[in-house]
Amino acid sequence: MTTHSSLHAAPPHSAAGQRTDADIVVVGAGIVGVACALELSRLGRKVLVIDREAPGMGASFGNAGHMATEQVFPVADASMLWRIPRMLVDSTGPLRLDWRYLPKAAPWLMRLMWNMRAGPTRQATAGLSALNEASLTAWQELLGDIGQTGLLKAEGSLLVHERADSSDALAGIAKRMQAQGVPVERFPREQVLERAPELTEAIQGALFFPDTGHVTDPYRLVSVLVRAAEQHGARFVQAEVEGGRVSDDGVRLETSTGVITASQVLVACGAHSAPLVEALSEVRVPLDTERGYHLMLPNESNRLPMAVTSLERSFIMTPMDQGLRLAGTVEFAGLKRPANMGRAWQLERLAQGMFRRPLNSEGATPWMGFRPSLPDSLPVIDRVGPGKRLWLAFGHHHLGLTQAAITARLIGSFLHEEDTPSVATTTPTSLPSLEPYRLARFA
Incomplete structure (x- = not known):
């Protein structure tokens, strides 16, 4: 970890000749911030990443590991009203x-x-679809560039159902997704059990999503991106950003270890982004948090070949190097209330009925983290403020892992509007328009 003293040892110069600690300071060392730091450092910028926690120790540590490119519909759904x-x-x-x-x-x-309402729902669905369509390819390119393709298993995922009367609901989901261009196949019970033979024969059928996948270790994924970014000169500091300002001359951040100056700042600190965004832009973003829980079963790493979601039980099971991760619940309780780990242990009770043989829950570990959620389900990806020095990449709710690589490409594209150094990189993925993700929608 870079120390504060070394941070100020040899500050670079901005294009205007002003001494700065970095070209770009990235606030947030989760999967989105680290992916952006790698992209920006590969493009020749001097990048400093700052976070109150070590890289990957927030929501990125405990996500479900599912590359959820099929999830193109916003959280805002009329069915929520009767569930309140x-x-x-x-x-x-x-x-x-x-x-x-x-x-x-x-x-x-x-x-x-x-x-x-119909209009906002269409806009949100289009915005999510545009990001998700490019997400898996962006991840494959990124991991290929750093020699870590084994961390991503792009082998699809299943949405299974157990009740016969759920068949119509499953068909309706398939029809809606096909209308948005999401590849999906209907599997009968026999085909499901051929792919995942450990599942119970009570399974009636499933939807198979071929253009999805999962990562084998979310925390290791962040760690290898950190190492790759460091190889390109990025530095990582553990400290808390307490305030700052953006002006035509640059960026000044007050942190728990001192003042940091830079040419640009990228706010990518997930559920903790709103206060800093308001301080730097005077825009109050309606950011809340979905508290997500998981339960890790360390003795069950070989139960499933791919991520499996239960339609009726409303949770997901993902095979990982460290075991089987059970995840998927959502709780709205803010950032300050203690975790209710009973929600994590409830996942074990849900999962037991999904398999032919009982699961081994010995040594299971519960976890809770914060997903950054905006009411339209779209992230903020933008550059604003004086000289467009304030860059933003937050609010990905439960799709932070899925959309991190394509978000990094979009943030990197900001440099192409400037004097980007000549750096050998792969041909970039075709990028979505930034219009649906602008901060101005909340101004």
Whole structure:
């Protein structure tokens, strides 16, 4: 880890000759921030990454590991309305709203419901589809460039159902996804069990999504990106950003270890982004958090060949190097309330009924993390402020892992509007338009 003293030892110069600590400071060392840091350092910029935690120790540590390119529909769905009473009383249900957090969450929930209208839903779906369509290829290119393709298993995923009366619902999901260009196949029970023979014969059928995949170790994924970025000169500092300002002359950040100056700053600190964005841009972003839980079963690494989601039980199981990860619940309770690990252990009870043989839960470990959620389900990816020095990449809710590589490509494209050094890189993935992800939609 770079120390504060070495951070100031030999500051570079900006294009205007002003002494700075970096060309670009990335605030946030999760999967999005680290992927962006790698992209920017590969393009020849002097990059400094700062986070209150070590790289990858936030939500990126505990995500489900699923490259969820099939998830193109926003969270805002009219079906949520009739579920609100149960959300308030069921502490271990798949979707929970802590009643004590309801007064604070109410404005965000109102904006969420406003986005359930047909127009905003179409816009959000188009924005999610544009990112997701490019996401898997962007990851394959990125990992190929650094020789780490083995971390990504692009072998598809399954959405299974157990009740016969769920067949129509599954067909409806397939029809909606096909209308958005999502590749999907209908599998009968026999085909499901051929792919995943450990699953129970109670499975009636499934949807198979061929253009999805999973990572074998989310934390290791962040770690290898950090090492690759360091090889290109990026530096990593563990400290907290306490404030700052952006001007025509550059960026000044006050941190727990001192002042940092740079030509640009990229805010990519997930669920913790809103206060810093408001301080630097005077835009109050309606960012809340989905608290996600997982349970890791260390003795079950060979149960499944791919990620499997249960339609009725509303959770996902992903095979990883360290075991089987059970994940997928959502809780709205803010950043400060203690974790309710009963929600994580509930995942084990849900999973036991999915297999022919009982799962081995010995040594299982629960976890909770914060997913950054905006009411329209779209991230903010933009450059704003004086001289467009404030760059933004946050609010990916439960698609941070999926969209990190393509987000990094979009952030890297900002440099092509400047004097980008001649650096040998692969041909970039075709990039989506930034219009759906602009900060101005909240201004």
